[in-house]
Amino acid sequence: MGQLRSAALYCRVSTGDQSCERQSRDLQAFAERGGFKVVAVFTETASGTVTARSERTKVIQLARDRRIEAVLVTELTRWGRSTTDLLHTLQELETYGVSLVAQTGLQFDLRSPQGKLFASLMSALAEFERDLLRERIRSGIAAAQERGVKFGRQKGQRVKADRYEARVMALKRAGKSYRAIAAELHLSKNTVMDIIHRVNDRKNSTG
Incomplete structure (x- = not known):
């Protein structure tokens, strides 16, 4: 044996x-x-x-x-x-x-x-399975787009800036400088300036 x-x-x-x-x-x-x-x-x-x-x-x-x-x-x-x-x-x-x-x-x-x-x-078969998954994803995205769903970052959208807008404006109203606001929120000075300018532009356009 x-x-x-x-x-x-x-x-x-x-x-x-x-x-x-x-x-x-x-x-x-x-x-x-x-x-x-x-x-x-x-x-x-x-x-x-x-x-x-x-x-x-x-x-x-x-x-x-x-x-x-x-x-x-x-x-x-x-x-x-x-x-x-x-x-x-x-x-x-x-x-x-x-x-x-x-x-x-x-x-x-x-x-x-x-x-x-x-x-x-x-x-x-594994490649076929992956192809089916990719096809399902593409079909799902296409169907969602037909319903008006938008994917990815939209034109004019500033995710980080929008998230900090309220705090930036509150600190600006408190009299803090661009540099001080940037340091407190760990943002760049340019980001702070951009947020404040956009808010002011919106106010002017609606005022």
């Missing part, structure tokens, strides 16, 4: 009312059938969109330390947050010589021709 390959089991559920017990039990049996020696079991509760996954990070650290040769999961969705994330982590595992093996039958060993083919397909 050949030497068993060392593996880590990674189990994830989406909500706190679910349990990783069944996944762990199924993966233990799967590892035994597949000739893997289980060196660690990691369980995690996190939705598919959650970025921070501390237990998954620990699995990757084991791979980085060359302590495992494979990661076993029940399904790829248990491991990856998205197509892009799955591809990225697969490539990272590959640099450590570690395969990702799903109980569903998919094995991502990027050193094999099959694994390289999967990587190419995953890369194409």
